[in-house]
Amino acid sequence: MSPRTPKASDDAALESGRRRATINDIARLAGVSKKTVSRVINRSPSLRPETREKIEAVIARYGYAPDPQARGLAFRRSFLIGLIYDNPNPQYVVNMQLGLLDGMRGSGFELVVHPCDRGSTTLVPDIRSFIERQKLFGVVLTPSVSEDEGVAAMLRETGCEFVRVASVAVDGPDHSIVTQDRHGGMLAGRHLAELGHRRVGFISGPLTFRSSHERRGGFEDGLREHGVTLSPEHVAEGAYTFESGLDGAAKLLALPDRPTAIFAGNDEMAAGALHAARHAGLSVPGDLSVIGFDDFQIASRVWPPLTTIRAPTREIGRLASDKLIGQAGEDKRDPADRLPSLVVRESTAPPRG
Amino acid sequence: MSPRTPKASDDAALESGRRRATINDIARLAGVSKKTVSRVINRSPSLRPETREKIEAVIARYGYAPDPQARGLAFRRSFLIGLIYDNPNPQYVVNMQLGLLDGMRGSGFELVVHPCDRGSTTLVPDIRSFIERQKLFGVVLTPSVSEDEGVAAMLRETGCEFVRVASVAVDGPDHSIVTQDRHGGMLAGRHLAELGHRRVGFISGPLTFRSSHERRGGFEDGLREHGVTLSPEHVAEGAYTFESGLDGAAKLLALPDRPTAIFAGNDEMAAGALHAARHAGLSVPGDLSVIGFDDFQIASRVWPPLTTIRAPTREIGRLASDKLIGQAGEDKRDPADRLPSLVVRESTAPPRG
DNA sequence: CTGAAAGCGCTTACAG
């Protein structure tokens, strides 16, 4: 049971870095029990300052880092955070990953990615087995799988920490991060109304996504500030895809009283709307203004560069991991960083005449 | 040392799924030692068929899955695969992740993402500590960090498995996956030459990326087939970014003998070239043909939709994880799937007149 | 404030 007696060669291997130090090495070298070393690793308050300092010196000297696997086995919980997503947009996924990683840096946690298909009949058991097998410390869910109540119910059972990112509060404050899409929609409505547009169109995301409703609701709020209303005939249902944006815009542009401006629920659909305008022989922004949502790379690559609403996905990701592993510290960031904001480029202008 | 004696309540918890089975449960329930259960987990050949079947039945009945953390601790190696990348393009990263995950499905391995900065002075020690702390089973490196010989040397020291994805063989066959960018470049050159272009331009990626040279080399090969040569004045050095594509194309288009077609080293730069053409008052493909490389989403979103070379990144990712964890099986996929291919859209046409 | 014992769930020698 007791670790084998250290040989002189062991210490040489340690010194040279050929062997990584373990808790037993540190305990022996510091002249304490491993339990005491464990106490400094876990920041136990009950420790004499001198004892702590002595041990910390040895730890620093040998560059000791506790083995997450061994710790996890004893804790019955790993130091892994899972990102569970079904959003197919690569830029969203990468921004979210970067934000999560920002918040995890230096924490000893690692990020494990897990795409899923919300339409799968085995969605809940698949996610459950991922969590239980890896004994995940916590998971972050993004739309739309974050809106799934079946998944949420299972999460509560497992005891795994979780944060659901969504456009509205889908859970209590400990378990949800709200992206305030409604605010973004409002900015879009206000922008178009301020330019003087009175007849505006909207291309929504899928109605099964909360964000579709939030963005539309906010849009109508922004228009209403200026006495403009969104007519139901000027609303097309899209699917957050390029093709659905193209089709939706084509439909709206074929109307006798076609809109002079279109708010597309995301940049992909706005890019589709640009193509539809071209097919209809309309110039943007001369004949038609187009505004998107996300401010992904595509927004500045299309022609004309898109006016859009910037969604601070990376900041949201950072917030999510802060909430999960709680190394937020005193939060010195500007709360405005977490709000969508308007980015004006060249696809919007006052209506002709 | 011996596990505590099982109580009746334990088995009830097991049956109901409230408690996960361990190797001790399976051993007890199957009437064998845990070592024998371990043998079936690890597919040891020396086992009586009846013994194996009996144990497999118990495993199936209780849905037993070995704890990767405990296995990892005993093996001194985790079941995690790291993706180490510095490519800033989100679509590349996500496609690579999806491909790696394709190859890992059902293997029990998980994917841990690790973006890095090749310019950092602590690049090598950072990656080393990531690998050693997590005792990674293996890592996949993508360009350009995959081309770093300092990182590669460190990898050899650690004993961690690794695969370097690059446009040329940067390592032995066990450690490298070649993306054949030269072939893709050739397809671009051949396509433009076949359309009848004789005066063509090239915007390269950064000269520190191997792919920049491969794509150019292949391009010249493809042109040469048809007796066309690439004049050095018609080459601009870019950086794989939109802005560098815009600048590079603007420079080429300002030439007295401006090219009638431009091959941009990737889609981002090709999108920039499209903007440059617009600024110069040239229509695409009427006055100028443009061809890109990658076939990311952006290629079909810009106007006109880009003719480009499709890089099979997801397939390459799958190949990489197959190589790493070797569950390739007999490889029934078409080898052509791993080769770049030409995707003709609307940005290329014969030169005017 | 500190430690000796037992245990987390597996595998590696070593036997037989």
Added chain:
DNA sequence: CTGAAAGCGCTTACAG
């Protein structure tokens, strides 16, 4: 072909 012992590197009770 199968198993009892020791160990991987940590933590959780429980003492004192």
